[in-house]
Amino acid sequence: MKNRVVIKKPKNFIISQIADSGQTFRWDENFDGSYTIIAFNKAIRIFNDNEDIVIEGINELEFENTFKNYLDLNRDYQLVIDELKNKDKNLDEALVYGSGIRILNQDTWEMIISFIISGNNNIPRIKNSINVLSERYGKFIKEIDGKRLYSFPTPEELSVATIENLRECGLGYRDKYIYNTTKMIINKDIDLSDIKNMDIDEARIELVKLMGVGNKVADCIMLFSLNKSNSFPVDTWVKKILKDYYNFDEKNNKKINEFANDYFGKYAGIAQQYLFNYIRNKK
């Protein structure tokens, strides 16, 4: 079976928009305009061929079993956009501006660690920290464009690291969060396979037990890895959006979530992603 898959004329799928929308830290642009993605222990190259999307590095079976869902290709985004449009002018513009965004279905463990790192941090440094963790504790996969690529470490692989080891990875004060959370996952204080079957409120209660996971990080984990489309991460940018676009100046996280669910509905989280992308990347 050949190591190449072609997705014929996918709708609402623009590689650069997905890469830059803040939901993943392991999509990197190559010199030729293609992107390298590391996910689920694979390193793949993805690029456009006219209106088709080509993926190198996985075969048809791996695509069907893992990457089709990872790229959220089972969802018709026109239905999402139809549900969200005609609510207000800003959101309508955001839907057009980010029409190629999809919400990836990523690995829950990787999202937990990645978004613990994201707190009070900037994206280049988040990406660097994740790369260092992967190089030191993950497995070598392959080399693409002269770069050696490593899988994201499993809980078992990361559990060999001491707090001092983690500090050397440039995580800053988050080292102890990563250390303790890894221990909790290893000990099954929280069972990630259970969380997948919970509703959003139950899952949140479990996730925030992890050290370094608060409401915002829990929402990111649920939106980007647990298929919770109504999960609405509230960060500094979203607060700015709500204040500037919706005249909603509120500090209480619970009230913000209630407002978001009332106003945006079942795709509140995806709406958040369109708006986040719009305000951060336009101009």
Added chain:
DNA sequence: GGCCAGGAGAAAA
């Protein structure tokens, strides 16, 4: 060289 970055935890009010 101060400010900011997809916040959370602990202390203080």
Added chain:
DNA sequence: TTTTCTCATGGC
């Protein structure tokens, strides 16, 4: 219960 302070570190 809600608000304030502190936490490493690199990019700009």
